[in-house]
Amino acid sequence: xxxxxxxxxxxxxxxxxVDPGTPLLYVLRNELKLNGPKFGCGLQQxxxxxxxxxxxxxxxxxxxxxxxxxxxxxxxxxxxxxxxxLHPVQKAFVKEQAAQCGYCLxxxxxxxxxxxxxxxxxxxxxxxxxxxxNICRCGVHSRVIKAVKTAAQDL
Amino acid sequence: xxxxxxxxxxxxxxxxxxxAIAEPVYVIGQYFSVEAPENKLNKEEINSWLExxxxxxxxxxxxxxxxxxxxxxxxxxxxAEELDTSLxxxxxxxxxxxxxxxxxxxxxxxxxxTSAMSVRxxxxxxxxxxxxxxxxxxxxPASELNLKDGRVTGQNKxxxxxxxxxxKQIDGAVDSSVAVKGKTxxxxxxxxxxxxxxxxxxxxxxxxxxxLRFPGMLHxxxxxxxxxxxxxxxxxxxxxxxxxxxxxxxxxxxxxxxxAEKEYEAISLAQQVKSLVSxxxxxxxxxxxxxxxxxxxxxxxxxxxENRGNAESVLATSEHKLExxxxxxxxxxxxxxxxxxxxxxxxxxxxxxxxxxGAYPLRRxxxxxxxxxxxxxxxxxxxxxxxxxxxxxxxxxxEAALLAREYPGRHIRLQWSRDDENRWEPFGTAMIADxxxxxxxxxxxxxWKCDVWSDGHSNRPNENPNTLLPSxxxxxxxxxxxxxxxxxxxxxxxxxYTIPNLKVDSHMFQGPLRISSLRSLGTxxxxxxxxxxxxxxxxxxxxxxxxxxxxHSEDPRAIECIMKLQPKVEGLKLKNNEGLGIAFSRYKNxxxxxxxxxxxxxxxxxxxxxxxxxxxxxxxxxxxNPDGLKNQVEGGMIQSASWALLEEVKFGSxxxxxxxxxxxxxxxxxxxxxxxxxxxxxxxxxAVGAGEASMAPTTAAIANAVYKACGVxxxxxxxxxxxxxx
Numbered sequence: 001x002x003x004x005x006x007x008x009x010x011x012x013x014x015x016x017x018v019d020p021g022t023p024l025l026y027v028l029r030n031e032l033k034l035n036g037p038k039f040g041c042g043l044q045q046x047x048x049x050x051x052x053x054x055x056x057x058x059x060x061x062x063x064x065x066x067x068x069x070x071x072x073x074x075x076x077x078x079x080x081x082x083x084x085x086l087h088p089v090q091k092a093f094v095k096e097q098a099a100q101c102g103y104c105l106x107x108x109x110x111x112x113x114x115x116x117x118x119x120x121x122x123x124x125x126x127x128x129x130x131x132x133x134n135i136c137r138c139g140v141h142s143r144v145i146k147a148v149k150t151a152a153q154d155l
Numbered sequence: 156x157x158x159x160x161x162x163x164x165x166x167x168x169x170x171x172x173x174x175a176i177a178e179p180v181y182v183i184g185q186y187f188s189v190e191a192p193e194n195k196l197n198k199e200e201i202n203s204w205l206e207x208x209x210x211x212x213x214x215x216x217x218x219x220x221x222x223x224x225x226x227x228x229x230x231x232x233x234x235a236e237e238l239d240t241s242l243x244x245x246x247x248x249x250x251x252x253x254x255x256x257x258x259x260x261x262x263x264x265x266x267x268x269t270s271a272m273s274v275r276x277x278x279x280x281x282x283x284x285x286x287x288x289x290x291x292x293x294x295x296p297a298s299e300l301n302l303k304d305g306r307v308t309g310q311n312k313x314x315x316x317x318x319x320x321x322x323k324q325i326d327g328a329v330d331s332s333v334a335v336k337g338k339t340x341x342x343x344x345x346x347x348x349x350x351x352x353x354x355x356x357x358x359x360x361x362x363x364x365x366x367l368r369f370p371g372m373l374h375x376x377x378x379x380x381x382x383x384x385x386x387x388x389x390x391x392x393x394x395x396x397x398x399x400x401x402x403x404x405x406x407x408x409x410x411x412x413x414x415a416e417k418e419y420e421a422i423s424l425a426q427q428v429k430s431l432v433s434x435x436x437x438x439x440x441x442x443x444x445x446x447x448x449x450x451x452x453x454x455x456x457x458x459x460x461e462n463r464g465n466a467e468s469v470l471a472t473s474e475h476k477l478e479x480x481x482x483x484x485x486x487x488x489x490x491x492x493x494x495x496x497x498x499x500x501x502x503x504x505x506x507x508x509x510x511x512x513g514a515y516p517l518r519r520x521x522x523x524x525x526x527x528x529x530x531x532x533x534x535x536x537x538x539x540x541x542x543x544x545x546x547x548x549x550x551x552x553x554e555a556a557l558l559a560r561e562y563p564g565r566h567i568r569l570q571w572s573r574d575d576e577n578r579w580e581p582f583g584t585a586m587i588a589d590x591x592x593x594x595x596x597x598x599x600x601x602x603w604k605c606d607v608w609s610d611g612h613s614n615r616p617n618e619n620p621n622t623l624l625p626s627x628x629x630x631x632x633x634x635x636x637x638x639x640x641x642x643x644x645x646x647x648x649x650x651x652y653t654i655p656n657l658k659v660d661s662h663m664f665q666g667p668l669r670i671s672s673l674r675s676l677g678t679x680x681x682x683x684x685x686x687x688x689x690x691x692x693x694x695x696x697x698x699x700x701x702x703x704x705x706x707h708s709e710d711p712r713a714i715e716c717i718m719k720l721q722p723k724v725e726g727l728k729l730k731n732n733e734g735l736g737i738a739f740s741r742y743k744n745x746x747x748x749x750x751x752x753x754x755x756x757x758x759x760x761x762x763x764x765x766x767x768x769x770x771x772x773x774x775x776x777x778x779x780n781p782d783g784l785k786n787q788v789e790g791g792m793i794q795s796a797s798w799a800l801l802e803e804v805k806f807g808s809x810x811x812x813x814x815x816x817x818x819x820x821x822x823x824x825x826x827x828x829x830x831x832x833x834x835x836x837x838x839x840x841x842a843v844g845a846g847e848a849s850m851a852p853t854t855a856a857i858a859n860a861v862y863k864a865c866g867v868x869x870x871x872x873x874x875x876x877x878x879x880x881x
Contacts, residue, residue, distance in 0.1 A: 035361050042573060043817075090357040100541055101222065
């Protein structure tokens with residue numbers, strides 16, 4: 001059944017009329033027109049749909065929206081400053097040209113932001129472990145690792 | 156719509172207004188245009204490629220699509236160089252029927268060789284014509300005029316391009332005799348110009364077909380059968396019609412789909428419908444454990460592909476002879492994002508937004524399937540998740556079109572599930588390469604024989620509707636489309652080495668699974684076999700792998716490539732259970748060169764192979780964008796390592812069982828190798844594509860490194876723990 005739900009997304013409150021069982025991914029993409037989180041598998045296996053839930057990188061494809069009403073939800077749009085400036089992680093991905101098709105980029109950036117929040121200077125191995133959920137078919141892994149390190153210096 | 160050259164184009168209000176995307180970088184279909192009759196866009200005409208806009212801006216048209224390979228940027232660099240115009244003033248409009256030239260498919264690493272070169276010549280020709288017009292207008296010699304950043308200047312005159320042309324477009328043919336600046340000036344070409352779309356992506360702006368949203372758009376899901384041949388026996392339509400939130404169920408023969416207002420409703424509906432449909436006759440697939448012998452037991456079409464000297468008789472009498480049989484399983488494209496499309500049907504016109512690789516071929520084939528006139532179908536290619544060949548893109552677009560026809564006036568967005576993609580995409584075929592070779596008294600190759608077994612390598616939409624998945628579900632039979640492109644099977648089957656006696660025979664079968672083009676086609680298997688075998692032969696001859704390859708190479712470009720690799724790995728300290736392997740290939744024996752080294756660690760106890768580092772030296776003639784080229788080569792190295800170590804499409808007796816990332820694992824961050832790429836830039840040579848160059852040599856180098864590490868020859872992929880324990 002549809003309910004009026006209050007969500008806190010990218011620093012703003014939103015009221016949305018939706019079934020609380022709907023996975024967060026579809027609410028973000030379709031109700032709020034946020035393109036960051038992508039549908040990749042719907043099985044929490046690939047990381048394409050990741051968002052920050054209270055600062056933690058989590059897949060949104062199976063997360064019922066009703067379970068995150070009290071959380072701060074952040075997507076790629078929410079990382080951008082009020083002046084339009086990119087977050088250092090976003091900037092680093094552009095600088096290192098760490099993408100090919102870019103479909104996985106959302107998850108990569110979200111995972112990297114969460115990692116750098118708790119570890120300001122991660123090693124290669126720590127980066128690899130933290131991003132293990134993020135599938136990339138194009139093979140830009142080495143550039144992503146470089147981008148995370150570049151971002152770590154700028155943060 | 157400003158100043159467009161295509162005066163015949165009118166917009167259908169509902170379509171163009173509905174298309175609400177207004178991105179600064181990616182103007183996805185800002186003027187999606189649908190009105191027939193369409194001019195045949197003539198590739199000989201400059202204005203098929205280039206349109207002069209106001210204020211110095213220029214729009215380039217290409218029939219190719221950005222697939223993540225950076226072709227948009229490469230094409231911008233081409234135009235910028237010839238027009239000496241800042242990249243900010245150049246936009247690129249990609250594959251759309253009726254708007255861009257028909258350039259077939261964005262495939263086979265051909266976009267640089269074809270489209271980018273056409274744009275280069277068209278822009279150079281445009282430059283000369285504009286200077287001539289300005290010279291006449293101002294009564295000045297053309298040699299005293301200068302074109303820069305969309306303006307022509309001379310003495311005290313200055314005007315934008317569109318002012319010189321007085322609002323008209325350039326009327327004239329592409330002149331192949333005009334010298335291009337890209338070979339000499341290289342202000343933009345040859346430079347590592349960053350792609351602009353990466354910023355669009357990190358900002359979370361609209362870019363993919365999955366991101367398209369239209370007012371009133373409905374969400375669709377399809378319910379696919381349990382096997383390739385299953386047909387619907389019964390549908391509990393009464394109960395389906397009662398399902399809450401169902402907008403419409405569409406059923407045509409054994410094709411069935413649902414429409415809903417909300418995406419998650421469509422997902423739930425499809426799950427419920429699945430339990431209300433019964434199917435018959437599952438396909439009987441062969442036993443996967445016996446796949447290699449099964450494929451060899453199939454009827455084949457045999458052909459001699461290459462025969463020089465007298466390979467068979469030399470081999471028959473040779474004392475120093477080796478033979479080996481190599482196997483590669485079915486592989487999945489496995490795009491990160493499952494296929495998706497939007498379709499809109501109204502007034503007998505069909506519009507499709509698709510991440511297909513060929514807008515025109517898809518249009519022609521869908522028109523046949525739907526029995527519509529070709530010019531009533533328009534396809535606009537929009538980026539999707541990286542495809543690496545022919546995946547479910549065309550199929551989902553066709554299914555969306557079938558659904559849209561049953562619900563006119565609303566946009567229909569069909570998103571495949573992971574399961575849909577994995578079960579139904581056309582795979583890269585399994586292959587077998589049987590090799591025999593002999594050495595002469597000097598330890599050089601005297602004779603070589605290759606027998607390659609393969610299914611076809613492309614069943615792309617070819618006007619036969621049976622190349623589109625829904626034909627599996629519809630009763631009408633369009634006739635067998637054939638096995639597709641055979642040439643992919645023996646691509647690179649003849650070694651690019653000096654061998655006096657050589658024979659290559661092809662054995663084409665029709666295998667049990669749906670197949671089409673996968674990155675590098677048969678080259679992957681053939682080079683894995685050849686380069687593994689070269690190491691075996693080198694060992695038999697008592698020679699170093701570098702030396703043995705160089706002794707059999709004549710092409711100075713190949714030699715330079717191999718020699719540049721050598722110092723990178725020479726003297727490398729290897730620990731216990733580590734091995735270093737090398738490989739080389741020239742893609743298609745005609746385009747880009749790639750020499751590869753791999754360092755691996757093998758743990759035979761648990762069967763784990765870790766590719767620690769890969770080094771590549773690549774030469775693709777004239778380099779257009781060194782960073783773009785590097786990105787492609789690096790990506791190929793990591794993807795190939797994944798194929799080599801992990802990938803194999805699994806199937807049971809009725810259908811595919813590799814349904815997700817757990818049952819079709821690919822290499823993830825903790826296991827991806829470090830990669831290092833050096834480029835040799837040969838400005839004087841034609842630019843060739845390199846998107847597929849590193850695939851085959853990477854796997855071959857890994858296989859050779861595994862042997863060095865643990866003494867097991869890899870003759871079958873993927874490199875499983877069973878192989879290593881044997």
